[in-house]
Amino acid sequence: xxxxxxxxxxxxxxxxxxxxxxxxxxxxxxxxxxxxxxxxxxxxxxxxxxxxxxxxxxxxxxxxxxxxxxxxxxxxxxxxxxxxxxxxxxxxxxxxxxxxxxxxxxxxxxxxxxxxxxxxxxxxxxxxxxxxxxxxxxxxxxxxxxxxxxxxxxxxxxxxxxxxxxxxxxxxxxxxxxxxxxxxxxxxxxxxxxxxxxxxxxxxxxxxxxxxxxxxxxxxxxxxxxxxxxxxxxxxx
Amino acid sequence: xxxxxxxxxxxxxxxxxxxxxxxxxxxxxxxxxxxxxxxxxxxxxxxxxxxxxxxxxxxxxxxxxxxxxxxxxxxxxxxxxxxxxxxxxxxxxxxxxxxxxxxxxxxxxxxxxxxxxxxxxxxxxxxxxxxxxxxxxxxxxxxxxxxxxxxxxxxxxxxxxxxxxxxxxxxxxxxxxxxxxxxxxxxxxxxxxxxxxxxxxxxxxxxxxxxxxxxxxxxxxxxxxxxxxxxxxxxxxxxxxxxxxxxxxxxxxxxxxxxxxxxxxxxxxxxxxxxxxxxxxxxxxxxxxxxxxxxxxxxxxxxxxxxxxxxxxxxxxxxxxxxxxxxxxxxxxxxxxxxxxxxxxxxxxxxxxxxxxxxxxxxxxxxxxxxxxxxxxxxxxxxxxxxxxxxxxxxxxxxxxxxxxxxxxxxxxxxxxxxx
Ligand SMILES: Nc1ncnc2c1ncn2[C@@H]1O[C@H](COP(=O)(O)OP(=O)(O)OP(=O)(O)O)[C@@H](O)[C@H]1O
Ligand SMILES: [Mg+2]
Numbered sequence: 001x002x003x004x005x006x007x008x009x010x011x012x013x014x015x016x017x018x019x020x021x022x023x024x025x026x027x028x029x030x031x032x033x034x035x036x037x038x039x040x041x042x043x044x045x046x047x048x049x050x051x052x053x054x055x056x057x058x059x060x061x062x063x064x065x066x067x068x069x070x071x072x073x074x075x076x077x078x079x080x081x082x083x084x085x086x087x088x089x090x091x092x093x094x095x096x097x098x099x100x101x102x103x104x105x106x107x108x109x110x111x112x113x114x115x116x117x118x119x120x121x122x123x124x125x126x127x128x129x130x131x132x133x134x135x136x137x138x139x140x141x142x143x144x145x146x147x148x149x150x151x152x153x154x155x156x157x158x159x160x161x162x163x164x165x166x167x168x169x170x171x172x173x174x175x176x177x178x179x180x181x182x183x184x185x186x187x188x189x190x191x192x193x194x195x196x197x198x199x200x201x202x203x204x205x206x207x208x209x210x211x212x213x214x215x216x217x218x219x220x221x222x223x224x225x226x227x228x229x230x231x232x233x234x235x236x237x
Numbered sequence: 238x239x240x241x242x243x244x245x246x247x248x249x250x251x252x253x254x255x256x257x258x259x260x261x262x263x264x265x266x267x268x269x270x271x272x273x274x275x276x277x278x279x280x281x282x283x284x285x286x287x288x289x290x291x292x293x294x295x296x297x298x299x300x301x302x303x304x305x306x307x308x309x310x311x312x313x314x315x316x317x318x319x320x321x322x323x324x325x326x327x328x329x330x331x332x333x334x335x336x337x338x339x340x341x342x343x344x345x346x347x348x349x350x351x352x353x354x355x356x357x358x359x360x361x362x363x364x365x366x367x368x369x370x371x372x373x374x375x376x377x378x379x380x381x382x383x384x385x386x387x388x389x390x391x392x393x394x395x396x397x398x399x400x401x402x403x404x405x406x407x408x409x410x411x412x413x414x415x416x417x418x419x420x421x422x423x424x425x426x427x428x429x430x431x432x433x434x435x436x437x438x439x440x441x442x443x444x445x446x447x448x449x450x451x452x453x454x455x456x457x458x459x460x461x462x463x464x465x466x467x468x469x470x471x472x473x474x475x476x477x478x479x480x481x482x483x484x485x486x487x488x489x490x491x492x493x494x495x496x497x498x499x500x501x502x503x504x505x506x507x508x509x510x511x512x513x514x515x516x517x518x519x520x521x522x523x524x525x526x527x528x529x530x531x532x533x534x535x536x537x538x539x540x541x542x543x544x545x546x547x548x549x550x551x552x553x554x555x556x557x558x559x560x561x562x563x564x565x566x567x568x569x570x571x572x573x574x575x576x577x578x579x580x581x582x583x584x585x586x587x588x589x590x591x592x593x594x595x596x597x598x599x600x601x602x603x604x605x606x607x608x609x610x611x612x613x614x615x616x617x618x619x620x621x622x623x624x625x626x627x628x629x630x631x632x633x634x635x636x637x638x639x640x641x642x643x644x645x646x647x648x649x650x651x652x653x654x655x656x657x
Binding site for chain 1: 239246247249250556557559560561562563564565566567568570
């Protein structure tokens, strides 16, 4: 496949002592694509993202990121690879409470030289790079940026987290239900800002959620149940 | 480097518990250093109480007991030695000098010691330092007294002050020698030894005090001998408490010691001050070591407090670890972060402890000097202290590796999923 950013091939994963959770025949994500992956709670979405991040290794099959088979890397190399090429946004509480807004955004550049270099290619220093991203995500007010991150609203925190995921233009941004704590209007506004910045940074976006109301905004939407052969009936909750 | 910054900021976020932890470690380190300081200074000052004396001779008893009453003025002699015995050995050809000592009276809690002028010439302390006069001169007249530095300072006495001595050695005495007051003719320089707390008079003066006593009570009425009348009497003492002996050659020390111990005239005991001091210190050494062990445990308690604080913070910080992992921190970064935290807490505690110790020393130095006669100099920590501090730091890093390991395991298990 051409330009495949992510390529899963007959990938299976089971937590120790649990039945197989994921068994994915094939899944790929193209460079620049924005994909919505839907699945009910407990279906293994977060686990899949962990596999893509190289935190866990599949029991069989392969996961290729940028043509690199993650299983062939050592744990340390995988950590490095993740830091270099992937930005994460979690459901909530994404930020380190003891760092300032800007420090939170520049955090990946402290652990990845590649992302640091990329950020500095376009900006004079990391703070400028962070401020530029925050500005693009609608966080320009200096008074706001001077606040403790715990004093920001959830929506503002998520935008800071998005800026952090995007700094240094990683090839892939992985978002694990980042909008579930937001109201419907903010969700869409957040997504539009995120899309614009992903385009600006040239990053692909893999967005997982159990809330299918947003899927129309994406290039492509698919359900984990459809690609996961180990999927069971959805939980009745 | 960035990890250290993160560790500091993370600690700053938990300021309150961090400060308490540092305080606990700091106080325990202060205690340990102070105990260590006092211990070494006490040992040094103890060992320098007497020097240049080859033998101390007293009535036969224990060597520690003899040392205690003759040098430290603690306790009483069970028996005296006869004046003839003193004369016998002071004339021995191997003996360079011999100084008699007579104890038993006191003045407002300070010991009174009868001796002769040779004492000021031959007595040595510390590194063979002789006694020096701050004011006045050795006693000359029968009723002259020379005061130790502390006696003069604490009682506010000066030259020519009249001093009434009391019979017995209690701080409060019911029988005094009011009829025969003494006059201060000399005040000694501070020595940091029991000499500072001693009133020195001549043996004859001491004899004069008791010349008319019968059965331990002053004579009444006609039997009373006035101060002036006593001058006419033969005041050669019948007995003394102990004698200090200096030999011409130290080679003869053991021979003279044996001769004294086997003396036919009366049962005597001769001791080598250095050996007896060692023996006494080894008795005190138990208490001294116990003190050190206790303060060691206090430091350990401080470190366990730190361990508890870090461990209990780990659960609420799983999120922090997951975020760090997601931005590319490796598990060893998590390990390092926690270790740095423990090390910085301990280091801050150690620095605080050092600061508090020197502050405390600076504040209490005059007090310790006046109260205990112990001059504790303010000197930078020696090799031993640095070693202790390094050991504390090492112990804290070792203990810090427990939460670090847990966080490391946890961050491996949690991966990027955020749990609370
Ligand atoms: N660290 C772990 N150790 C063991 N089992 C786990 C672990 N993480 C997840 N699981 C199990 O894997 C299954 C899928 O969990 P996962 O978190 O991937 O679901 P999810 O689709 O992200 O759900 P949600 O929408 O609620 O976030 C669950 O049954 C869970 O118990
Ligand atoms: Mg999940």
